[in-house]
Amino acid sequence: MMKTVIKTTNLEKVYNSSVAPVRAVNDVNLEFYEGEFTAIVGPSGSGKTTFLNLIGGLDKPTGGEVTIDGTDISKMKESQLFDFRLRNIGFVFQSYNLIPVLTAKENVSFIMLLQKQPKDQMEKRAQEMLEQVGLSDKINSRPNQLSGGQQQRVAVARALASKPKFVLADEPTANLDTESAFNLLDIMSRLNQEENITLIFSTHDQRVIERAKRVITLVDGAVSKDEKFER
Amino acid sequence: MITLIKISWRNIWRNRTRSLVIMIAIVLGLMGGVFSAGMRLGIETQQFKETVETQISHIQLHHPEFIANPEARFRINDGFSIAEQIMNKPWVEVANPRTVFDGMVASANMNAGVRIKGIDPHMEALTTGLDELLEDGTYFEQEGRLPSVIIGQRLARELKAETGSRIILTFQDIHGEIISSSFRVEGVYSIASPSFEERTVFVRASELNEIIGDQEAVTEIALLINNLDDYQQRTAELKELFPDAEVRNWADMAPSLHYSLEFLNQNLAWMLSIIILGVSFGLLNTILMSVLERVNELGVLMAIGMKRVKVFSMVVLETTLLSIVGGSFGLLASFFMVKLLNINGIDMAGAGGAGLEEFGYSSIVFLEVPPNFYFDVGVLVVIFAILASIYPAWKAIRLSPAQAVRQE
Numbered sequence A: 001m002m003k004t005v006i007k008t009t010n011l012e013k014v015y016n017s018s019v020a021p022v023r024a025v026n027d028v029n030l031e032f033y034e035g036e037f038t039a040i041v042g043p044s045g046s047g048k049t050t051f052l053n054l055i056g057g058l059d060k061p062t063g064g065e066v067t068i069d070g071t072d073i074s075k076m077k078e079s080q081l082f083d084f085r086l087r088n089i090g091f092v093f094q095s096y097n098l099i100p101v102l103t104a105k106e107n108v109s110f111i112m113l114l115q116k117q118p119k120d121q122m123e124k125r126a127q128e129m130l131e132q133v134g135l136s137d138k139i140n141s142r143p144n145q146l147s148g149g150q151q152q153r154v155a156v157a158r159a160l161a162s163k164p165k166f167v168l169a170d171e172p173t174a175n176l177d178t179e180s181a182f183n184l185l186d187i188m189s190r191l192n193q194e195e196n197i198t199l200i201f202s203t204h205d206q207r208v209i210e211r212a213k214r215v216i217t218l219v220d221g222a223v224s225k226d227e228k229f230e231r
Numbered sequence B: 001m002i003t004l005i006k007i008s009w010r011n012i013w014r015n016r017t018r019s020l021v022i023m024i025a026i027v028l029g030l031m032g033g034v035f036s037a038g039m040r041l042g043i044e045t046q047q048f049k050e051t052v053e054t055q056i057s058h059i060q061l062h063h064p065e066f067i068a069n070p071e072a073r074f075r076i077n078d079g080f081s082i083a084e085q086i087m088n089k090p091w092v093e094v095a096n097p098r099t100v101f102d103g104m105v106a107s108a109n110m111n112a113g114v115r116i117k118g119i120d121p122h123m124e125a126l127t128t129g130l131d132e133l134l135e136d137g138t139y140f141e142q143e144g145r146l147p148s149v150i151i152g153q154r155l156a157r158e159l160k161a162e163t164g165s166r167i168i169l170t171f172q173d174i175h176g177e178i179i180s181s182s183f184r185v186e187g188v189y190s191i192a193s194p195s196f197e198e199r200t201v202f203v204r205a206s207e208l209n210e211i212i213g214d215q216e217a218v219t220e221i222a223l224l225i226n227n228l229d230d231y232q233q234r235t236a237e238l239k240e241l242f243p244d245a246e247v248r249n250w251a252d253m254a255p256s257l258h259y260s261l262e263f264l265n266q267n268l269a270w271m272l273s274i275i276i277l278g279v280s281f282g283l284l285n286t287i288l289m290s291v292l293e294r295v296n297e298l299g300v301l302m303a304i305g306m307k308r309v310k311v312f313s314m315v316v317l318e319t320t321l322l323s324i325v326g327g328s329f330g331l332l333a334s335f336f337m338v339k340l341l342n343i344n345g346i347d348m349a350g351a352g353g354a355g356l357e358e359f360g361y362s363s364i365v366f367l368e369v370p371p372n373f374y375f376d377v378g379v380l381v382v383i384f385a386i387l388a389s390i391y392p393a394w395k396a397i398r399l400s401p402a403q404a405v406r407q408e
């Protein structure tokens, strides 16, 4: 029996734009299990970002529920959500992930620092994660001294360093060339196995979809396909 | 917290040019502020010294009739004991009884109307520092056949007199009889006010009193008080104590000086406010720009769990650090500016300062900046910087993390 990490029930998000209301997420019922490596795919505007924001507690649904480890986060207050995200969810965005004035190691330590982890433990873990993503020689480099792919690897290392319940990555490869994109996905997939971390990423990049073990396709905010692969 | 300071500090240097420009604005603003304040205090102190301290003192007592008719017969009864009584008050620095009246001065060359001040040399030195104003001769040291007189430089020029010359003073005695008496010029003093220098001569009160036939004569008591801020209250106190006397303070005696000092004060307050507001808006603009450029970045920070208060503090901290650095350099620069300008003073002669001289003020101004002024202004700059950062900081955290991350 696999443990459910995230469960959505009749999840809905309607944006009240000036023209007409947009149903960006439409009655989504999904369960994500511990250790899964899932890709959310779909055409532009299909609601991938909106869906990730809802399950990541960055945005409030207009209907339905998001339950994480049995806790309904759609009922939480703003300030509780900040803390919940800090303790339980890792994030990787398309860009602007890193604090430009901090080194790679300081960036990786940042979440652990906000969590007030002891310094030596934090340093050890940051070092270890940077090794995992193949950047042990870039520990003291600032983001502007790193390539786009290296920056995303640092962001992945940061998201995983604090051992969150799951990691959400919204189009992490969108700004990367093919080689860097594959490389990043390989690292994510390896960390998914080694650290047994639940990983959900969105993409409309056909090249990287096949790295995922589960692929959920959204069309107009609704789930149109949910496929599992043995890889 | 340490990391927050570190990040804020480094954030300042992300756009070096912009930070340097705003720091230069702070430095120049501070220099301007310190300069105008120093100038104001300098002029104030100088005008005050030259008019009040060397000429009229803080408070004076007279017979009520004396103001209109400065003659020996309008004397203060029991003047010496009143002066002593006043002197014994703890808030009085010095109470100086004088025999003052108007008369004529004559040399072989010309004659002119003058005010004759019979003084006790020691008391006068304590009150106006007359002994230090001497350009030539000595200060009531000689005990010759003729009584000594000390006259102003301009008067000396007009009379073609110098130290050692004999001049004749003509005045009324207590009965209104006209008396002429010879005096020897013992010293020549100089003072910023030309009219005072032209019209005032000093003799020993004891000798003058003997000539007019009244050893007890006192027509004026001039006093300095310890704390000038209390002058109005002390004036009222003296009025109550001596209802028969006319008690006037420096503001009554020199109303134009009083108003011009008030005016300077108000001017300065406006000027400082404008400078500080200008710098604050510059700062606000800079910080706002830097925040708006970083919406995505700040959104990511909030998304990963950095609380709004922390993001807010980070922005405020950036401004605070910026203003502390700019402010420190500004105060340092101001300090050296004041030191440098005060080596020779600032000659206002070119800037309409010649006019100042005609009003009896010297045209060389020395900036006066009390040490705590630097501190006060420094604190003020930091406070206004923090105020200026509140709006941008609020802007930074206003968006929800989802909105901020999405923003293009």
Ligand SMILES: Nc1ncnc2c1ncn2[C@@H]1O[C@H](COP(=O)(O)OP(=O)(O)OP(=O)(O)O)[C@@H](O)[C@H]1O
Pocket: A015, A016, A017, A022, A023, A024, A042, A043, A044, A045, A046, A047, A048, A049, A050, A051, A204
């Ligand atoms: N703040 C908003 N206000 C109004 N409509 C919005 C807002 N955000 C998103 N939408 C709309 O919601 C729909 C889903 O957007 P979303 O960004 O989730 O799609 P996406 O699948 O992530 O697209 P992409 O692949 O381009 O990133 C779109 O039609 C979009 O225009």
Ligand SMILES: [Mg+2]
Pocket: A048, A049, A050, A170, A171
């Ligand atoms: Mg998207």
